[in-house]
Amino acid sequence: MSIMNLKAGQTAVITGAGSGFGLELARLGASKGLNLVIADVQQDALDAAKAELTGLGAKVVALRGDVSRAADVEALATACQENFGVPHLVINNAGVAHGGLIWEHTTSDWEWVLGVNLWGVIHGVRVFTPLMLAAARKDPAWQGHIVNVASMAGLLNSPNMGAYNVSKHAVVSLTETLYQDLALVTDQVHASVLCPYFVPTGIHQSHRNRPAELRSGGKPTPSQMIAQAMSTKAVTSGRVSATDVAQLVFNAVEQNHFYVYSHPQALGMVQTRLEDVVQARNPTDPFAGKPELGESLRKALREAMG
Numbered sequence: 001m002s003i004m005n006l007k008a009g010q011t012a013v014i015t016g017a018g019s020g021f022g023l024e025l026a027r028l029g030a031s032k033g034l035n036l037v038i039a040d041v042q043q044d045a046l047d048a049a050k051a052e053l054t055g056l057g058a059k060v061v062a063l064r065g066d067v068s069r070a071a072d073v074e075a076l077a078t079a080c081q082e083n084f085g086v087p088h089l090v091i092n093n094a095g096v097a098h099g100g101l102i103w104e105h106t107t108s109d110w111e112w113v114l115g116v117n118l119w120g121v122i123h124g125v126r127v128f129t130p131l132m133l134a135a136a137r138k139d140p141a142w143q144g145h146i147v148n149v150a151s152m153a154g155l156l157n158s159p160n161m162g163a164y165n166v167s168k169h170a171v172v173s174l175t176e177t178l179y180q181d182l183a184l185v186t187d188q189v190h191a192s193v194l195c196p197y198f199v200p201t202g203i204h205q206s207h208r209n210r211p212a213e214l215r216s217g218g219k220p221t222p223s224q225m226i227a228q229a230m231s232t233k234a235v236t237s238g239r240v241s242a243t244d245v246a247q248l249v250f251n252a253v254e255q256n257h258f259y260v261y262s263h264p265q266a267l268g269m270v271q272t273r274l275e276d277v278v279q280a281r282n283p284t285d286p287f288a289g290k291p292e293l294g295e296s297l298r299k300a301l302r303e304a305m306g
Contacts, residue, residue, distance in 0.1 A: 004088075004143045004190070004254055008033025011084040013076065013128065015067050015120065016094030018045030021149060021196070024246035025091055030058035032250075037080040037087065039065045039072075041094070059084070067094045067120030068112075070127075077127045086135040089253060091147045092124035099227025100220075101301070102162030108215065110163055117167035118174075121148050125178055129189070136188035144189040145253045148175040152197045152263070155270045158286055160227045160297065179258055192252045196245055197263035222304030226297070 012029045016022040018040030026036055030053045038053070040046040043064050050062040061083045065072030080087050096116045098109055105113075125146065132144035153161060154168035175193035182189050220228070245262045252260045261267065272284050287294025 003256060004145055006032055006034065006089065006250060006254060009035070010088040011035040011037065011080065011086075012089040012091065013037045013039075013080055013087045014091045014093055015039045015065075015073075015076075015124065016149075017062075018042050018049050020093075021194075021242050021245055021249075022091070022093045023049055024242040025093065025249060026053055026058075027056070027243075028246045028250055029089075030056040033058075034089070035059045035061075035084045037061045037063070037076065037084065039063050039067070039076050039094070041066050066116075067092070067123060068115030070123050073120070073123035073127050077131065081131070086131045086144075087128065088132075088142075088144050089147070090124060090128045090132070090145075091149070091249070092121045093147075093149045094120050095149060095151075097161075097164050097231060098224075099161045099164065099231055100224035101160060104221045104223055105163050113163040113167050114170075117164070118170045121171050121174060124148070125174065129178070129182075132189045133186060136186055140188075142188060145256075146178065146189070146191045147194060147249055147253065147260075148178075148191070149194045149196075150175065152195050152261075152266050152270075154193075154195055156266075156273060156286070157283070160223055160230075160301070176258075190256050192249070192258050192260055194245070194249055194252075194260040194262075196261075197240075197266050223301055226300050226304070230297070 012034045014022050014026050014029070014036065017026045017038035022038070022040070026038055026049060029036055036053055036058050038046065038049060038060065039062070040049070041064065046062050046064055050060050053060045061079050063076050063079050065076055067073055094116055096113060098105070098113050125148070129146065132146070135142050136144065148171050150171040151168040153165045154172035157165050172193055172195070175191055179191045182191060240262050248260055248262065269286070276283050285294060287297070
């Protein structure tokens with residue numbers, strides 16, 4: 001297993017770098033002397049991040065962009081190459097959250113969530129992997145790593161979070177396949193998937209950056225309002241910080257670990273789900289460990305639906 005040493009002068013590309021995991025990853029990159037190419041859809045947050053990171057001594061290129069758009073990710077790659085060359089580290093981090101009963105998601109809901117969470121990663125992999133492979137072919141000592149940010153929702157299926165679950169399961173599948181495909185053609189470029197649980201990042205407020213053309217015209221349904229309230233409570237009460245998770249990611253890159261977990265204790269639920277699959281039994285109640293929470297959700301939804 002090859003070990004990658006992240007060191008001053010190397011370059012990292014980080015999407016969704018204006019807040020949350022992205023900003024903490026960029027701060028850690030700056031502390032290591034990495035050149036940073038950062039992107040975010042929110043201009044003021046991006047400007048603030050660039051100013052802070054530059055103040056920390058990092059060389060920073062910041063580009064406002066929507067990762068769901070191929071042209072924006074391609075522009076990010078062009079800016080990276082023009083300023084620093086091929087990146088050694090690419091972190092496809094940008095993500096949004098949206099909940100509610102799965103049949104109540106509108107077409108716009110699906111397009112927004114899958115556009116950012118899945119297509120953003122697809123574009124990042126499609127655009128940057130060939131560049132990294134070309135750099136590796138030119139220099140036998142060159143190493144690169146791609147990190148895709150999924151979620152524990154990519155390994156579990158919490159109710160009332162359908163579009164988000166679907167997008168994150170797809171990211172896990174994409175990244176596992178990327179890992180295997182890279183192993184077929186190179187020993188110099190690797191991949192990891194980050195599956196965080198509830199960490200205070202601001203993702204519960206991601207609707208603030210939802211494009212106008214993908215906003216649902218109607219009022220949120222009761223199930224969507226319930227999902228929003230539960231998500232806000234869970235995310236804001238998280239005890240593992242985004243700073244902690246950023247360090248876990250850099251450790252995984254340097255040690256070539258594929259799965260990165262913020263809350264390993266949640267893997268018991270993953271094991272139960274996989275046993276359901278292998279034994280062909282009906283899905284286990286996700287609230288088996290917290291029946292009062294499940295009962296509260298069932299009661300709220302049934303009352304809301306009349």
